[in-house]
Amino acid sequence: MPATSKKMIILEKVDSTNNYAMALVQKAEAISGQGVFAMEQTAGRGRRGKTWKSQGGENVILTINNQMHWLRVQQQFQLSVAVALGCFDLLSEYIKENIKIKWPNDIFVNDRKAGGILIENVIKGNLWQWAVIGIGLNINQENFDRGIKAISLKQVTGINYDVVELAHELIQTVTSRISQLESGKFTSLLSQYNENLFCRNKVVKLKKDNIVFETQIKKISSTGELITKDVVERRFRFDEVQWQGV
Structure with missing residues (x-):
């Protein structure tokens, strides 16, 4: 028991x-x-x-x-x-x-x-x-x-x-x-x-639709989207991207 x-x-x-x-x-x-x-x-x-x-x-x-x-x-x-x-x-x-x-x-x-x-x-x-x-x-x-x-x-x-x-x-x-x-x-x-966000303001590699790209982590939105920036600002939902190399 x-x-x-x-x-x-x-x-x-x-x-x-x-x-x-x-x-x-x-x-x-x-x-x-x-x-x-x-x-x-x-x-x-x-x-x-x-x-x-x-x-x-x-x-x-x-x-x-x-x-x-x-x-x-x-x-x-x-x-x-x-x-x-x-x-x-x-x-x-x-x-x-x-x-x-x-x-x-x-x-x-x-x-x-x-x-x-x-x-x-x-x-x-x-x-x-x-x-x-x-x-x-x-x-x-x-x-x-x-x-x-x-x-x-x-x-x-x-x-x-x-x-x-x-x-x-x-x-x-x-x-x-x-x-x-x-x-x-x-x-x-x-x-x-x-x-306390991991890799905040750092450039990381992410993967979406089998394409790996570099982008800078900025913050998480109030609805849980990952916000990043490279040539443009990007927003990603859960499971839309995967981390690479971490």
Whole structure:
């Protein structure tokens, strides 16, 4: 049986914390703000069908269920901003520099991937009922698959961490940012998001329709579009472009 509290369910092993959390929503057993944490995840996934691999017991593998009746379906990106800042806040408690938010859903430290976010939604008609917020953060893992530019908190600080305790802290930082969003502070949140945007004002390579091009990252719009500039200003939606070489 999982260890269960109002704030977090702790599982030894699960296919996906998002699957487990979504099942709670579908059975009307979900508690808004409650996390589902797993020591080991056998079928973790990221955006665009990618898999999320994590060594058992080494990292934070967490999903937070949150009721979303107060935000319109068209405002889904606003939640992404709040969640990314919640992840940023947690890491900022332990390291003080080189933490960046990589559009649209990654957390980078020292130009390497330290975590990722996958938000799945329950929408009925025009009503956004629940967000199932999946977060993976590399904490104590030191060996990653070849070819993956990843980094963990331990690799930066040299310290081994209690991943369950960090999961509790992450629930607090993420739900705090969501509360700020609910209280109408999105403009401030977006400003902080852009202040910490990965590669802001740098020229990067992106790929669209099998064409690779160089452009300068400027900011993210209030609707979640990536705004860049080269000979002209460009705007890109989620999944319209892919990063190259990062």
